Amino acid sequence: MAETTDKGASTDSGAPFIPANAAAAAKPVIEAGQAAISQVSVRAERYFEQWVDLVEEVRAEQGVAGQPVVSLDDALAGLAAAEVMSVSTGRVRLRLPELHGQRVVAEELADVLDTVPGIKRVQVSAITGSVLIFYSERDYPAVDDLLEAIAT
Numbered sequence: 001m002a003e004t005t006d007k008g009a010s011t012d013s014g015a016p017f018i019p020a021n022a023a024a025a026a027k028p029v030i031e032a033g034q035a036a037i038s039q040v041s042v043r044a045e046r047y048f049e050q051w052v053d054l055v056e057e058v059r060a061e062q063g064v065a066g067q068p069v070v071s072l073d074d075a076l077a078g079l080a081a082a083e084v085m086s087v088s089t090g091r092v093r094l095r096l097p098e099l100h101g102q103r104v105v106a107e108e109l110a111d112v113l114d115t116v117p118g119i120k121r122v123q124v125s126a127i128t129g130s131v132l133i134f135y136s137e138r139d140y141p142a143v144d145d146l147l148e149a150i151a152t
Helices: 022-061 073-080 103-114 144-150
Strands: 001-003 009-014 083-088 092-096 119-125 130-135
Touching: 022 083, 022 130, 073 103, 073 144, 103 119, 103 130
Parallel strands: none
Antiparallel strands: 001 009, 083 092, 092 130, 119 130
């Protein structure tokens, strides 16, 4: 025996209920799934970055022979050409290979970057050659704007 629901969909006894507008009913579920996938993607990227950093730390512990000494000016100039490893809202990770093994220069670079207006926090690693910058998107709507401000 068929029944008609208030939405106009009909069901047979024992058959699953299918709403008249299945697409509208599925939309919240699809949107929630897409949001979850986005969050997992961002977290997976950050975990990957951590693994890369760990591998670089192991390599650094094994020794970097013949590493040339880099000046702070060289490091600042190198930021403009640094490899952008990842970008997310108000956050960018740069890879600057010349920082490897340069603990003093890395600390100096962090101090200088902390003084740039619009930069909220900086983490610089001499072990990995990584520069992680948290910044205001109002001040720097694009990463290129941030890198240009640092270079000047």
